[in-house]
Amino acid sequence: MKTTTDERASAAATTGDRPVIPDGATIALDVRSLQKVYRTQDSELEAIRDLTFQVPRGQLVCIVGPSGAGKTTLLRCISGLLESTSGEVLLDDEPVTGPPPGMAVVFQEYGRSLFPWMTVRQNVELPLREKGIGRAERHALVDEALDAVGLGDVPSAYPWQLSGGMQQRVAIARAVAYQPEVLLMDEPFAAVDAQTRADLEDLIRTLWKRLGITVLFVTHDIDESVYLGQRVLVLSNRPTVVIEDVRVDLPDERDQLETRSSRRFTELRGHVYELIQKAKKGYRP
């Protein structure tokens, strides 16, 4: 039995006139009253207070929020790397207890997530091998992914021989080559230049459309969140709750120049910017 759109989630959509979750969509990801408290020896820190949202299969959701809000924490809970304090995360109606199959994560600490003892190519290839993909296909996927992120020429370099942006792109290539069903990305373009960033944005949208994957994309770039997402989840300051679930009612075909200069884009980004400013000032719904 698959859950479908529920009242609560649609009610949260305040921008645009359609709900953030289309009627009848299959829910891939269901986050229910998630709470996360970090416990240290002598103190407790509530990172996430109460998060509830649903993501239908094949949706591209951007998550924005002030620095230190709890976005990384959220992604780590969803990916099953971190145990939540209360509430639950369901993926395809199964509670997440450990990393589920078919999920790829691009970590915020991209540098540390690469294996320094392997070349770029080996880093990208290893998860594919683990997935059991044959040699020929694997090679094709790796080459394609590395080309797509503009690193076709350095497959035999080691991560520590690369610049920060290049390391980040290796991590992206690894996730892309993996052909996941669910893709979690934590500020994946933070270290690349504007032009590369635009290219990578388009790459993610292309992939997403082609493979029909569900994407959760954490970013600090408001323009990026609006340009990329079908929906932007704006989080409050720590302890985190959802301030607003913004539906991005831009046409599905997006273009770096055209879309970004459209009136609706400007409106939306203005709206999100305002929300962030409110969040920073401590506003909570």
Place this chain on the structure above:
Amino acid sequence: MKTTTDERASAAATTGDRPVIPDGATIALDVRSLQKVYRTQDSELEAIRDLTFQVPRGQLVCIVGPSGAGKTTLLRCISGLLESTSGEVLLDDEPVTGPPPGMAVVFQEYGRSLFPWMTVRQNVELPLREKGIGRAERHALVDEALDAVGLGDVPSAYPWQLSGGMQQRVAIARAVAYQPEVLLMDEPFAAVDAQTRADLEDLIRTLWKRLGITVLFVTHDIDESVYLGQRVLVLSNRPTVVIEDVRVDLPDERDQLETRSSRRFTELRGHVYELIQKAKKGYRP
């Protein structure tokens, strides 16, 4: 004998009608035909081919360039952490051989540049102690810097208890509290949210004006480079050379809303964007 403006540098300015280096300014930083080749066991990689530029005392220079161009390499050469292969770097007419006094650096790998065994406060305070600043003043500086980056409430946390953006802000606070004469920053705002980023941009400009420091600021955000800098150095693809030395002839008083919406700002950012695109395509002067 202090070097002053030289022909070559002024000739490089192509935007605006005044040279990028005002006549008669004292040169703080003089980079002369800098070349850097990375040598590994069996290969060589030329990161920087030939860089020559000068920065007068108290100027705020932004550096942009494609990912993997060699910006970090350049900063590391300037800070004396990396030996150049040929050419030289002069700081106040002294050749740089090791880290010079009065310089602060915010590393691109902000997370790794914090000492995990020290609290946030200790991390910020230690360089001040090393500089020989008295207890009371030190405390005031640390508090001020932490407040300025919005971390006044977590001084006794450890870096690993912080989010990525918070870690980055600790590294910034450390550099700011140090009150350097020369400040090198390598994509220092990559991991913070838009609002915080704007605040930090203004913080850097305020500090720069107040203390009259020389700032080299590497960024991927073209708007940021134009908003912040008096001058934007656009680098080519690896092996790096200067594509263009853009003078930012915006008024000295800048404002997030006003400046960014001015016509000249849009022109400049468009120009820089074009340069980056050219650089990405492999254009070299």
Place this chain on the structure above:
Amino acid sequence: MTRAPRTRDALLGLTGLALVVAVVQLLPTLGLVDPAYLPPATEMFSALAREVTEASFWTQLGETLRGWAIGLAAAMVAGVLAGIVIGSVDFLRKLTASTIEFLRPIPSVALIPLVVLIYGSKPASALVLVVYASFWQVLVQVLYGVADVDPVVRDTARSYRFSRRALVRRVIWPTALPYVLTGFRLAAAVALILEITAELVIGVPGLGNAIGVAQSSGAVALTYALVIVVGLVGVAVNLGARTIERRALHWHASIRRDL
């Protein structure tokens, strides 16, 4: 490019050894110690020069090296396997911690009569001592190494759902490798020490036995000459370990920085 500094290193190492030799030469000749108990280096070397011409010396050296190598290899295999298994299974790690602490400090030397009793034939009893003593060295290093896996790296592997095998081979093993090599170097020395001691005390044929004979005959220079041989074996082992390290750990910060 990389050769030059390595030659320089070798020269420096030789300089260091030469300094030691000079000190050993000067102490007795200047009368700081009685040459009857610490003969000048030249005498040691001439005793050594005489010794290396005898076939029996080479037989003894061979016996010592064989016992040492077999024991060390066994300890390495056992220590690495046990270390990885225990280290990566939380339950086992907790369960065995106290027992490991208990067994580790029991001096192998104290086990000699038992060992002689159980493993009648002699090289085997030296072997047991060697394996017992060096096993702990390796095990403990591997345990530390396994615990040192970068959490982000571990998470990456987990999120891509690496199999256990791949986790061990691709993530845990490379992280633990620097520790394993340190363990190897510690264990190699301990194994040599135990091999020699066993030869000395139980009478297992080998260099240690020769040292014992020389000692109880009051042949001081010869004793030192044999000790020098033992030390040189140690130096050779370390050179080998360093070479392996340079190849296997070329990606590691410690090696990278040396380039």
Place this chain on the structure above:
Amino acid sequence: MTTVATWGRQLFWLLALPLVLLTLWWVASADSTSIFWPPLSTILEAFPQTWDADRIVNDALPSLARLGIGYALALVAGVAGGILVGLSRTVRALCEPSMEFFRAIPPPVLVPVIALFAGYTGSTSKIVTIALGCLWPILLNTVEGVRGLDEVQLDTARVYRFRSRTRLLQVVLRGASPQIAAGARQALSIGVILMVISELFGANRGLGASIVQFQRAFAVPEMWTGIILLGLIGVALAGLFRLVEHRALAWYRGVRRADRGA
């Protein structure tokens, strides 16, 4: 409430396996007639008579005191030397072969040389023997720890021009401390071993000397009690060590745990 439970759990982990092994030993040795494998019950009976107050005060304690002093010396020398060697490629190249040379020499043959300088009968030569043996794991691990330090951290220290003292104490030492701890831990058990070996020479009292004398007098159950006592001392010292490590490396455990989300 929770602390009681935590203690209980820790006690369980501490004792579970040893108890199982002891039971096995007990059962396996119960009917033993072999001189060298006396029944565990015999050994345990011999324990209190063998290690009476006199033995503890006059044999065990002086040995432990020597161990403590030797270990402390090794710690200081090993860490200081290790940092020196680890930081400088030149020093490393200069010292390494000589270090390896001395490290390979078994203490039993080195002891006469030590005695030549430190005296034959007093505590000094024993302390030096212990210190020399403990030195290597500490030194080696320190060297490796220093060599593996994070480059960005070192760069940070350089850029902010930390004085060498600060750089050594606050950056190098702290950063290498997890691995130094690994070495120190290893040295601890080597120290116990050497405490025994050092008493094979020029001693008339001491823990190790007692065990050796039992062994030579074929007092097998007593010898076993000595071996067990050594093991117990090892466990106790390891526990003590863990207490210290727990405090000194709190940050390190934090870093590790942080990403596991505790």
Place this chain on the structure above:
Amino acid sequence: GGDDASAGDGSGDDTTAVTVGVIPILDVAPIYLGVEQGFFADEGLDVTLETAQGGAAIVPGVVSGQFQFGFSNTISLLLATSEGLPLTVVADGVSSTGEEGNDFGAVIVPADSDIKTAADLEGKKVAVNTLNNINTTTTNEAVRKDGGDPSTIEYVELAFPDIIPAIQKGDVDAGQVVEPFLTIGTSSGMRAVTDNFVQTDPDLTVAMYFTSEQFAQEDPEVVEAFTSAMNESLDYAQENPDAVREVLGTYTELDADLQEQVILPRWTSEIDVDSVELLSELAVTDGLYSEQPDIDTLLP
């Protein structure tokens, strides 16, 4: 040193291979000599000599069957017997010469020491190679006979090679040594204070060859053959001191001068039962064990 000592021509048809655990010192010269002379081969034994550092390692070796025979000092054998180890002596090993001032073991002191007689050792620090063993027992007895109180002596254990330097450095006041260290000591100007073996009993049986009871029962013929060859070797050694001095070079590292100078012990095929009994009594006096073991089971 070469090890062609075992290259005897005992390649008869029904030779029995036996391994003997010995200590590479002067005392065991007869067995090396006997092997060289073919005495063992004549008895149908193919002897392999394995050296160990001390009796403590040889006794377990014999009990476990790794060595068929071993060489150990009398006190060690008594101790082993008192702890219930099943051992049987098969031949005498080495005995005191019985000549004052000319024995193979003595307590030595620096030439200028104020220790003149055994009684002067009272309250002094004396080095021995093994605590609570034959050397302390006999030294104690020598002191006792000289009218001193041996309980005040502080014994320190040092390996033989280290005793002389320890005396010279003043770390100890005196030391009990055997050959070749006695000669090394006296030739470097030290003075023998008392011949502890002779003082205890001029006929003192210092060490013996032994086997395990089990082996003695299972292979009485081999034991008999060994005893007879061993006795022959002992007598031969006693009669041919030059041959002894020569064979020393094959299994020790003594230099040529020392080979000539060392005082040889006395070797005899007769076990002096009285002296063994005396040692056993003295061991009780010294507290090595509380109850005398049954000497008859130990001795043949």
